[in-house]
Amino acid sequence: MRTLKYAILGLINRRPSTGYDITKEFKAELGNFWRARHSQIYPELKRLVDEGLIEYETVIAGEALEKKVYSLKDKGREELLEWLNKDEKMVPTAKDKFRLRMYFSSNIEQEHLVELLESQLEQRREKLATLKKKIDGYSEVPQFGSQEFGDYLVLESAILREAAYVEWLERSIKRCSQ
Amino acid sequence: MRTLKYAILGLINRRPSTGYDITKEFKAELGNFWRARHSQIYPELKRLVDEGLIEYETVIAGEALEKKVYSLKDKGREELLEWLNKDEKMVPTAKDKFRLRMYFSSNIEQEHLVELLESQLEQRREKLATLKKKIDGYSEVPQFGSQEFGDYLVLESAILREAAYVEWLERSIKRCSQ
């Protein structure tokens, strides 16, 4: 599988990055669909260097702070493109602990269940609002082929996903109260 | 975390089950939100027995086929209820390989990108249709407190999620062609 490998190749292809940069990306937009901690990222970067897919240059910031700025080698770009162009089957499961719990909701007291649903609803609404604010920053849909086009696609995706989640929670709360 | 632990406790709480039964559940509705293979399930069942949360009875089916039918012990039900009633924070990331790839879509040829999107669209539409057929089997929303209520909630959730996915793919295809 090695999805992290390709996620990292993709990010480095966007722009030369340090492990720290990559860690940050996973906390930003992209983090809605893939995430990894630095403890997974640094070893993977080392491995990709060993495999000859990426290389790095050590840069000194300030007096002594060493940064390793990674960039793609030809082989890395090749493998990235191969992965991107593959027509993979849809993945059957996007794990969701909360929905799993709702499968067993008959064991929760009605009042408390509504509280749990409302707590999720609040968080999801907030998230949705944040995402919407971000998409409002685009005056128009970015040009196809630009990096921003990808940003825009996944942002829209995140918004639709959150909106559906909110819709589900709202409905579920209603269902509980009937 | 041990989500699998609680997933299994929840399933056994619904009805006494074998490892094989549990494996099947993860391939059915519930599999939309959580999944585990039998190689993960059997060791976990053993562990739960060791921890005194569940117990089993060996049943012979036919001539010689041995089944282990697991059921909840008090302590297991206690821990399940505790987990179900917790107000947990929303999980920030539902991993999605395809959307991750779309983040890097600027590296894919326009024509091929549309093909990839359409391939996903077809699969998602099919999935959505299957789910809708299932919900049509309910003549009405099940009674709150019944097991079917939980089934219904997650089924609706799956439908809304797939519909949002389909909507996103359709929009993205349009965006590519502009």
Next chain:
DNA sequence: CACAATCATGTCAATATTTACATGATTTCT
């Protein structure tokens, strides 16, 4: 200037998950 937050890189142990290996019984279809 002191403190906090953030930048920056790593390792290690534990846990979670997948893939492959392994075996045998029962049921269904031809």
Next chain:
DNA sequence: AGAAATCATGTAAATATTGACATGATTGTG
């Protein structure tokens, strides 16, 4: 009756992921 599909239970090795441990530099704030 023979074959295929499904029922049924396990283990082992490899891979993926998390959480804790560890260290030091730089920047922003009061």
